[in-house]
Amino acid sequence: MLLLDTRDVPRADRAEAFRVAMGEASVPCRIEHRQPTGELQARMTLVPFGRASVFNTDASGFRLVRTPRHVRMESPPVVAVAFQQAGRGEYAQLGHEQLVQGADLMLVDLTAPYDFGCATGGGSRSFQVLHDHLALPVDVVRRAVPRLRASPLHDLVRGHLDEVCNRAAAWSSDAGSAALGTATVELVRALIVSAAGDDRLRATVREQTLVTRVRAYLAQHLTDPALTPATIAAAHAVSVRLLYRACSEAGLSLEQEVIARRLELARTQLSTPAGRRRSIAATAAACGFTDASHFARRFREAYGTTPREWRLSRPPR
Known part of the structure; x- marks a missing residue:
């Protein structure tokens, strides 16, 4: 307002x-x-x-x-x-x-x-x-x-x-x-x-807000290829086991959340002017994927089309 x-x-x-x-x-x-x-x-x-x-x-x-x-x-x-x-x-x-x-x-x-x-x-x-x-x-x-x-x-x-x-x-x-x-x-x-x-x-609030803090952390480090459950747990001073347990209780699959967010970021970038100029592999790397083939496979599973087909189907911005 x-x-x-x-x-x-x-x-x-x-x-x-x-x-x-x-x-x-x-x-x-x-x-x-x-x-x-x-x-x-x-x-x-x-x-x-x-x-x-x-x-x-x-x-x-x-x-x-x-x-x-x-x-x-x-x-x-x-x-x-x-x-x-x-x-x-x-x-x-x-x-x-x-x-x-x-x-x-x-x-x-x-x-x-x-x-x-x-x-x-x-x-x-x-x-x-x-x-x-x-x-x-x-x-x-x-x-x-x-x-x-x-x-x-x-x-x-x-x-x-x-x-x-x-x-x-x-x-x-x-x-x-x-x-x-x-x-x-x-x-x-x-x-x-x-x-x-x-x-x-401190202990109560830290436990209550762990998943919320993790989600915010993912958003800020999504493109880092070194983002793993171990690095996420270390950044929040908890064990990997506790991290997985908290995510499970919240109905969150950590690995799938990271992949889904990276795929959505890549899908958005592919339709931008910069994304149209660079290679599919470069876009995958910019979004945190270390393997272009793995990226293409997961993209097709998620959206029913290849990254290249998606890019060609988007009108120029």
């Missing part, structure tokens, strides 16, 4: 429109702009994702200040995990100060005061979930605020959120969007528990 595009708003009304849109998507706070009202530029979207939402903002320079007075106002108890798509953010909460840029994630407990600014403007991407749906004690969430980077799950979750937040509008109407939202909440929950170092919850 498009909340605001200042190109459609008279210059004199842009600051008020920004305030209203921010309040609709988030929680009460004070907003300071770094340029005259007439020069303010912003685009905000809010996309429901199951039991969570994606809130994206691209704007000229601004600062948000949530004070104790704002906290006392009635508002939903929300936790947000966010990153800067462009520009650099300056964030402070609970005694923690952080420059947010590039691959960094920030964790914001919106039930506590905080300060966030983007002096030169930029793009912010945020995944928001209610405290109740996150199902973690407030003290665990707040302990994790300054320690996200210390978690070995940080980069996995950052990569996943990059896909979710930047493709939210396209994915929100898909039949699987609610399930994707639930899986993303599980990943965020695992990241917070890992960063907080809470021994009471």
Whole structure:
């Protein structure tokens, strides 16, 4: 849902429109702009994702200040995990100060005061979930605020959120969007528990979210020909036996999942301009297959046609 595009708003009304849109998507706070009202530029979207939402903002320079007075106002108890798509953010909460840029994630407990600014403007991407749906004690969430980077799950979750937040509008109407939202909440929950170092919850959450984390890991390493059950298990600090057991209980065949995803990736690439120019074997290798003959056989079994026939049947893009 498009909340605001200042190109459609008279210059004199842009600051008020920004305030209203921010309040609709988030929680009460004070907003300071770094340029005259007439020069303010912003685009905000809010996309429901199951039991969570994606809130994206691209704007000229601004600062948000949530004070104790704002906290006392009635508002939903929300936790947000966010990153800067462009520009650099300056964030402070609970005694923690952080420059947010590039691959960094920030964790914001919106039930506590905080300060966030983007002096030169930029793009912010945020995944928001209610405290109740996150199902973690407030003290665990707040302990994790300054320690996200210390978690070995940080980069996995950052990569996943990059896909979710930047493709939210396209994915929100898909039949699987609610399930994707639930899986993303599980990943965020695992990241917070890992960063907080809470021994009471770590083992339980690690076990509960293993298959979700594995699926996210597969998406990010799909084209790596060295991706095997052993490397997947090692990346998640579990035995291969435990990995297979968890996947079996979830109705997931690990090897078939990898092959199915690689085949779908290859099928998509074969119809692109680049895929039309390169050999079938090169496409197979680019999608993680080490044997072109094995790839061709599995492709035919899955889709009832050869890779070459599939490519010829696709209209040029």
